[in-house]
Amino acid sequence: MELYHLISENKNLIFTDATTGFSKTIKEMHQSLEIENLRSVVFIYNDNQLPAVETFLNFYQSRFTIALLGLGVNVEFKENLEKNYTPYYIYDPSRSEIEGYKVVDASRTIQLFKRIENAIYPIHPKVKLLLSTSGTTGSPKFVRLSDENLVENAQSILDYLPVKSDDVVPLNVPINSVYGLSIFNTNCIKAHQIVCTDKDVFKKEFWHDLKNFGYSTLGGVPYFYEMLQSIGFFKKDYPALRYFTHGGGIINHKLIEVISEYTEKYGKKFFAQYGQTEASGRMAFLPPEDLLRKRASIGRPIQNGRFEIEENTSELIYYGPNIFGGYAERRADLQFYHQEEKLHTGDQARKDDEGYYYITGRLKRIVKLFGSRINLDEIELLLKDTFGGKTFICLDLNDKHLAVLYTDANLNREIMVQTLKTKLHLHASSVKIIHITDVPLTVNGKVNYPLIKESLESEILVQ
Structure with a gap:
């Protein structure tokens, strides 16, 4: 596998456990597990700890297809997936037993679950990695990615990111998300130290x-x-920090101003990026020098990628060698790999006169309320910019109300309502302003809109 080859060529690379400080070189990780080398599926429930990373790298260099998931997904979801795909091996440190599997020692420190009655079925040789699209619950739907997809994307990212051979990189984004995986891949190829951690970034x-x-x-x-x-x-200032990366949505104007001032003052760089799982990670980036001048822009396509905007819907279409090979919803789907020519992103966009792209909304986030089409993303940005970059979450409830959730208890609810009334001509009775202390997140660290919407609509039905 070329990605693993590129990683193993980095003789300078070490992996460190954040809690103990114990480190392993890439050479020590090479074939460190006793596993059968089959054309089958392994499920790895990742917690970003050193054993999970070691397990991932060992299986990546084998013939196995890897389904990379978060350790925290609920047990029912795990059982549904395992029933659907009958993986040969499972790595899951959160469980002591799994029905139909026996525990095997793959090394002195790592245990795997091995299927007792093995079901070997056809898998296309290009299907190397499966990433979930459904978070912690939902249908067992995977994105099928090839080694070539991941290599192309990693090399395109290294074309613009200033990764250095002495860099120390924390895995503060889960590698079972495509964003976290792209951070992992690019830095394994070129950086020095990967710190394996599951520590909460907002704890001391x-x-x-x-x-x-x-x-x-x-x-x-x-x-x-x-x-x-x-x-x-x-x-x-944190002197060792040289640059920041961002993905997973648009940052509001006020916060961009804060970040721009910070990076200029302390000599840092901030790379705004745009990507999707179906594109193996990144599709576009905004150079740091354009951050303030082109605020809210996703920039331009990565190396070997290009965009076009569909005339009728304004949907952003992406072309590039990092586009996935289709979805899988059952194990029979793994025998196929169809390299798509283009990717319908589901995002609406515009392009300015200098060739910079801007996301104007998500097709699924444009709803019809009160007889008018409303862009929920635009409302969020409006509120964030009006209130100094604070966190806001906007949803439609039962196609009848606009729900505005906010986290800062010091904000004035009446001013929020007045802002919406003035800017959007909405009547106060059509808006529900709700204060929340905790924001539910997906496994990728994004706001979990479906979960919040389901919870709020359920409360309304009960009332």
């Missing part, structure tokens, strides 16, 4: 590690940067 233990290890970079979705602002992160 993580910030102790940041100083102790001297992290070179941090990555996160918009909510991550909103939270950094709320805890005063941008008021202080």
Whole structure:
């Protein structure tokens, strides 16, 4: 596998456990597990710890197809997936037994579950990695990715990211998300130290590690940067940090101003990026020098990629060698791999005169309320910009109300209502303003809109 070859060629690479400080070189990780080399499926429930990373790298260099999932997905979801795909091996440190499987020692420190009655079925040789699209619950739907997809994307990212051979990189984004995986792949190819951690980035233990290890970079979705602002992160310098990356949505204008001022003051770089699982990670990036000038832009396509905008719907279409080979919803789907020519992103976009692209909304986030088409993403950005970059979440409830959720208890609800009334001509009775203390997130760290919407609509039905 070429990706593993590129990683193993980095003789400088080490992996460190954040809690113990124990490290392993890439050479020590090579074929460190006793596993059968079959054309079959392995499920790896990842927690970003060193054993999970070691298991992932061992299976990646084998003939196995890897389904990479989060350790925290609920047991019912796990059981449904395992019934559907009958994996040969399972890595799951959260369970002591799995029906139909026996425990085997793959090494002195790593145990696997091995299927007792093995079901070998046809798998297309290009199907190397399966990433879930459904978060913690839902249908067992995977994106089929090839080794070539991942290599192409990693090399395109390395074309613009300033990764250095002495960089120390924390896995603060789960590698079972495509964003976290792209961070992992690119830095394994070129950086020095990967710090395996599952520590909460908003707890003091993580910030102790940041100083102790001297992290070179941090990555996160918009909510991550909103939270950094709320805890005063941008008021202080962390000398080892050289650059930041971002993915998973648009950052509001006010926060962009804060980040731009911070990076200019302390000599950092901030790379806004745009990507999807179906594109193996990244599709576009905004150069740091354009951050303030082209705020809210996703920039331009990555190396070997290109965009076009569909005339009738304004949907952004992507072309590139990192586009996936289709979806899988059952094990029979794994025998196929169809390299798509183009990817319908589901995002609406526009392009300015200089060739920079802007996401204007998500097709699924444009709803009809009160007889008018409303873009929920635009309303969120409006509120975030009006209230200094604070966190807001906007949803439609039962096609009857606009729900506006906010996290800062100091904000004035009446001013929120007045803002919506003035800017959007909405009547106060059609808006529900709700304060929340905790924001439910998906396994990728994004706001879990479906879960919040389901919870709120259920409450309305009960009332």
